[in-house]
Amino acid sequence: MRYEGEHLLIGQLGHFFAVLSLVASLAALYAYARAASLVASPLAAGWRRIGRIAFITDAVSVLLVFVSLYLIIYNHWFEYRYAHQHSKRSLDVQYLLSCFWEGQEGSFMLWSFWNAVLGLVVMRSARTWEAPVMAVMALAQVFLASFLVGIYFFDLRVGSSPFVLMRNEFPDAPIFRDPQYLYKYLVDGNGLNILLQNYWMVIHPPVLFLGFSSTLVPFAYAVAGLWTREHRSWTDHALPWSLFSAGILGLGIMMGAAWAYESLTFGGYWAWDPVENASMVPWLLLVAGIHTMLVFRSTGHSLPATYLFIPAAHILVLYSTFLTRTGVLGDTSVHAFTGEGSTLYGHLLLMIGVFTLLPLGFYVSRRREVPVIRQEEQMSSREFWMFVGSLLFFVSAVYIITLTSLPFFNRLFGSRWAIGEDVEFVYNRVMVLVAFVIALLTAVTQYLRYRSTPRRQALPRLLWPTVAALAAGLAVSMSGILRYERYGPAFQAGIHIALWASVYAVLANLHYIGSALRWRMKAAGASLAHAGFGLMLVGILVSSSGKELVSRNRTGIAVPGLKDARGKDENPLENVTLLHRAPMPMGRYVATYLGDSTDPKGDRVHFNILFTRQDSATGETVDSFLVTPNAFLVKGEEGTQLSSNPGSKHYLHRDVFVYITSWLNPDNIRDTSSFRLQPARSGDTAFYSGGYVTIDRVIAANRHDNEDLPVVDSAWLAQLTVHASDGRTFGAEPAFLVKDGLPAVKTDTVWEQSLVLTLQRSPLGRIELGLRESNAVTRYITLKAYLFPYINLLWVGTVLMVVGFLVSAGYRIRSRLRSVRTDAAG
Amino acid sequence: MKKMHIILLVAIAVVIAGLLTWMKDLSTYDTVSSARRKDGRFVHLIARLDKTQPVVYDPVKDPNYLAFHALDSVGGRTKVVYRNAKPVDLERSERIVMKGRMQGEVFECSEIVLKCPSKYKEGEGAGMKGLEGETPVPASATSGS
Numbered sequence: 001m002r003y004e005g006e007h008l009l010i011g012q013l014g015h016f017f018a019v020l021s022l023v024a025s026l027a028a029l030y031a032y033a034r035a036a037s038l039v040a041s042p043l044a045a046g047w048r049r050i051g052r053i054a055f056i057t058d059a060v061s062v063l064l065v066f067v068s069l070y071l072i073i074y075n076h077w078f079e080y081r082y083a084h085q086h087s088k089r090s091l092d093v094q095y096l097l098s099c100f101w102e103g104q105e106g107s108f109m110l111w112s113f114w115n116a117v118l119g120l121v122v123m124r125s126a127r128t129w130e131a132p133v134m135a136v137m138a139l140a141q142v143f144l145a146s147f148l149v150g151i152y153f154f155d156l157r158v159g160s161s162p163f164v165l166m167r168n169e170f171p172d173a174p175i176f177r178d179p180q181y182l183y184k185y186l187v188d189g190n191g192l193n194i195l196l197q198n199y200w201m202v203i204h205p206p207v208l209f210l211g212f213s214s215t216l217v218p219f220a221y222a223v224a225g226l227w228t229r230e231h232r233s234w235t236d237h238a239l240p241w242s243l244f245s246a247g248i249l250g251l252g253i254m255m256g257a258a259w260a261y262e263s264l265t266f267g268g269y270w271a272w273d274p275v276e277n278a279s280m281v282p283w284l285l286l287v288a289g290i291h292t293m294l295v296f297r298s299t300g301h302s303l304p305a306t307y308l309f310i311p312a313a314h315i316l317v318l319y320s321t322f323l324t325r326t327g328v329l330g331d332t333s334v335h336a337f338t339g340e341g342s343t344l345y346g347h348l349l350l351m352i353g354v355f356t357l358l359p360l361g362f363y364v365s366r367r368r369e370v371p372v373i374r375q376e377e378q379m380s381s382r383e384f385w386m387f388v389g390s391l392l393f394f395v396s397a398v399y400i401i402t403l404t405s406l407p408f409f410n411r412l413f414g415s416r417w418a419i420g421e422d423v424e425f426v427y428n429r430v431m432v433l434v435a436f437v438i439a440l441l442t443a444v445t446q447y448l449r450y451r452s453t454p455r456r457q458a459l460p461r462l463l464w465p466t467v468a469a470l471a472a473g474l475a476v477s478m479s480g481i482l483r484y485e486r487y488g489p490a491f492q493a494g495i496h497i498a499l500w501a502s503v504y505a506v507l508a509n510l511h512y513i514g515s516a517l518r519w520r521m522k523a524a525g526a527s528l529a530h531a532g533f534g535l536m537l538v539g540i541l542v543s544s545s546g547k548e549l550v551s552r553n554r555t556g557i558a559v560p561g562l563k564d565a566r567g568k569d570e571n572p573l574e575n576v577t578l579l580h581r582a583p584m585p586m587g588r589y590v591a592t593y594l595g596d597s598t599d600p601k602g603d604r605v606h607f608n609i610l611f612t613r614q615d616s617a618t619g620e621t622v623d624s625f626l627v628t629p630n631a632f633l634v635k636g637e638e639g640t641q642l643s644s645n646p647g648s649k650h651y652l653h654r655d656v657f658v659y660i661t662s663w664l665n666p667d668n669i670r671d672t673s674s675f676r677l678q679p680a681r682s683g684d685t686a687f688y689s690g691g692y693v694t695i696d697r698v699i700a701a702n703r704h705d706n707e708d709l710p711v712v713d714s715a716w717l718a719q720l721t722v723h724a725s726d727g728r729t730f731g732a733e734p735a736f737l738v739k740d741g742l743p744a745v746k747t748d749t750v751w752e753q754s755l756v757l758t759l760q761r762s763p764l765g766r767i768e769l770g771l772r773e774s775n776a777v778t779r780y781i782t783l784k785a786y787l788f789p790y791i792n793l794l795w796v797g798t799v800l801m802v803v804g805f806l807v808s809a810g811y812r813i814r815s816r817l818r819s820v821r822t823d824a825a826g
Numbered sequence: 827m828k829k830m831h832i833i834l835l836v837a838i839a840v841v842i843a844g845l846l847t848w849m850k851d852l853s854t855y856d857t858v859s860s861a862r863r864k865d866g867r868f869v870h871l872i873a874r875l876d877k878t879q880p881v882v883y884d885p886v887k888d889p890n891y892l893a894f895h896a897l898d899s900v901g902g903r904t905k906v907v908y909r910n911a912k913p914v915d916l917e918r919s920e921r922i923v924m925k926g927r928m929q930g931e932v933f934e935c936s937e938i939v940l941k942c943p944s945k946y947k948e949g950e951g952a953g954m955k956g957l958e959g960e961t962p963v964p965a966s967a968t969s970g971s
Contacts, residue, residue, distance in 0.1 A: 376828055388833060395837050399844055420851035421868045421925070421936070430844050553890055575889035575911045634914075642914045661911030662885045782889040782911055 005182040011163040014068030018148045021061035025141035028054035032135035059116035078186045082162045088191035098196045101205040105162035112144040114213035132224035143351045194632045200259035211249030212317045217241040219314035226362035240812040246286045247805025254798040272427045277404040278320030284397040285313040288390035295383040298450045311359040322348040382448040389441040432494040439501035442530045443508035465508040473500035484545035499541045505534030525808025532800025539794030550587040550785035551576040580779035606630045627658045655788045662782035675770030691724040713738045734759040751779040858902025871924045873898040883912040908935045
């Protein structure tokens with residue numbers, strides 16, 4: 001059978017380039033590996049050239065695969081399963097890219113794309129390191145390409161292609177017996193998950209994946225260092241790459257946090273969800289590795305630790321992909337990663353195994369050559385405390401990933417364990433102490449010298465920041481903003497000391513930029529990153545422990561005796577219902593539901609809620625603002641459901657954050673009270689309990705005498721004025737239509753009067769006006785509202801930290817290039 | 827013994843202590859009958875919505891009271907009370923993970939995670955509308971969860 005309207009060439013091209021990228025990366029792997037093992041031989045140059053050509057071929061193929069899939073999505077060619085599942089015609093153009101990362105294949109494609117880009121940069125910059133490093137990069141590309149080919153080796157399908165056709169995936173479906181199926185049935189796609197229709201979701205995944213992908217470069221240099229036995233000089237390159245990677249990965253993670261904060265409704269930016277943890281753990285390991293690498297370069301200590309942390313960062317990236325993509329996390333994550341990737345299970349485990357055995361095997365075989373200094377570090381030395389900090393990061397990473405892996409352990413051992421009642425506290429009670437120690441080390445360590453620090457030197461320089469931090473910390477503690485009593489005084493004390501240390505970290509590092517570096521900003525990357533990190537900790541501590549539930553419900557039915565494990569009141573009643581236009585006191589505010597409006601597309605409702613705050617003494621309004629949360633309408637068999645997006649009011653020092661949890665949608669009213677009917681004639685009056693209704697005009701039209709009425713056979717419309725007893729008037733226009741011989745009613749509702757008006761035709765053919773008064777039309781929304789103080793410190797700190805990492809990476813690159821030039825000159 | 831060894835030992839001790847306290851707080855995934863046996867203990871109950879029973883939620887009266895019946899895979903039934911707003915996809919969900927404790931006959935639930943039929947599964951499994959029946963309709967809108 002010939003099907004009409006299909007575009008098969010683009011898919012065949014896409015699949016061809018996917019297979020080509022696999023073949024080319026295999027060739028690059030072989031050629032570069034040969035070049036690396038031949039080192040000094042004249043043949044090495046030839047193999048290296050072949051490796052380059054192969055890798056460039058791979059990079060171009062990956063790009064063309066990307067372009068092919070984009071064209072398919074952009075042109076809405078729904079004969080392809082990927083377009084059908086992840087896109088639809090009404091999707092805004094800016095979200096078309098988001099379709100890529102909704103699916104598994106698109107995510108791997110993005111990853112592979114970044115690997116290719118980074119590989120080209122490494123190819124140009126690695127010089128003598130090119131062959132061994134590129135061999136490892138090519139190995140990663142082999143695996144990523146294999147996820148996308150979707151070809152069979154005997155009965156085993158390897159990878160899954162994004163270019164499969166709907167009719168090949170569902171060959172038995174009856175619609176494919178019709179050659180015109182594309183015009184009749186597959187006219188539109190399933191569309192993109194509405195949570196992804198957010199601007200953060202356009203930029204967060206590419207940045208995060210660049211972060212993930214860039215951990216490969218330091219990994220490759222570490223492997224190359226072990227491979228070639230050049231245990232020192234690999235860090236010349238690996239250091240700036242690690243700094244770049246930590247900056248971008250940190251930025252990507254925090255963009256995800258910003259997305260969660262702005263568009264998810266768990267009321268915060270971080271929930272210790274497995275998906276979040278899995279992306280943070282590689283970052284912790286990378287930062288630990290950067291610090292041990294610096295120690296090694298200055299003192300010769302800590303090389304084994306560096307060989308552990310740097311490869312582990314990339315292995316954990318792979319492991320986190322395994323956790324989030326294969327459905328192992330199942331019931332524990334709010335993110336909907338279903339069995340989509342169950343075919344990936346063995347495939348990803350194989351990749352993790354290879355990438356673990358590679359550095360491990362080299363290390364074991366070369367362990368006697370790895371230089372280790374037997375002499376101990378001095379307690380007053382910088383390297384000692386840097387190592388302690390790195391170790392603490394490593395320990396945190398182990399703690400977090402062990403807890404996060406619980407569902408995987410369940411699957412391995414058949415157990416049914418779950419993290420207990422209070423998931424966040426399980427992490428927070430440990431991490432608040434980690435934050436304290438890390439912040440303290442961040443503040444002090446830069447003032448120490450490598451090897452040993454004369455006592456008279458460090459202490460006087462630390463004096464001013466210490467005094468200032470004590471004063472500032474005391475001021476914050478006394479201000480009462482850290483009122484977080486839920487877990488008792490011990491945890492509260494932990495928050496306070498962590499806050500003091502974080503303030504100390506910020507001030508000490510800023511002071512260091514001024515006093516030790518004399519504002520030479522090019523060299524101040526580390527201090528900048530440290531100050532930013534300290535500021536992030538301040539922002540996290542203050543906004544989390546000062547988070548305030550604004551919508552505390554005092555009118556609901558509180559059930560006595562419901563206590564949590566610690567004997568405290570369980571689950572404060574967090575939802576408040578606002579009746580339309582009825583002001584409701586809510587914490588320090590009074591909230592009023594002013595109304596709502598529907599998007600032109602009709603799939604989203606915006607709610608207008610006015611918040612006002614009055615001075616309790618004078619009664620004057622001191623603050624007044626509008627918050628407009630919105631919600632997507634999801635039509636289903638059980639009526640229309642809401643998918644809520646929060647709205648927030650940003651101040652410099654606080655955010656008010658609101659989202660809708662329930663809404664009376666007029667579509668869903670199923671009221672049993674019936675209409676009171678009376679003949680509808682112009683000039684008549686009808687009465688109801690709150691006033692009366694005048695019928696100003698009744699318009700009748702039908703197809704024969706009105707050409708403007710093409711879609712219906714005939715129509716009646718009544719123009720009404722509702723006169724409430726308090727003097728207000730409202731207009732209303734109910735209508736009655738006949739279309740294709742079937743009657744249809746368009747009711748109109750005057751919400752303020754709880755009055756529903758309709759127009760009907762009696763069996764005798766008379767047009768009648770119907771009135772109904774009902775409690776069910778009380779218009780309301782239910783919402784939750786929170787207040788986050790000083791959350792901007794978190795975002796500002798993030799930006800500072802990322803800038804610091806990048807400045808530092810630039811500084812290290814320049815100093816490497818300088819030393820290369822000096823070597824060449826010498 | 828070197829300073830570094832002491833630090834390593836302390837670090838290991840901290841990890842073990844942390845994990846041990848965490849083990850103490852561990853809970854389990856349960857069915858209705860095994861949750862009944864652990865009356866008052868915090869558990870994760872996996873079940874689905876019993877559609878033969880009404881879902882009670884009236885935000886005008888009390889926006890923090892949701893009551894419904896849950897049915898687990900081995901046929902156990904229980905009434906569930908959740909003192910919070912009704913999750914939007916409750917009726918659509920195919921599986922519900924409820925965290926809470928059995929209080930007598932009622933499961934007092936403090937957190938609900940819904941697992942909704944996902945579009946991926948719809949595509950790969952047999953249940954995809956429009957690709958099965960004799961009179962196919964264009965695929966309906968889907969939602970995320």
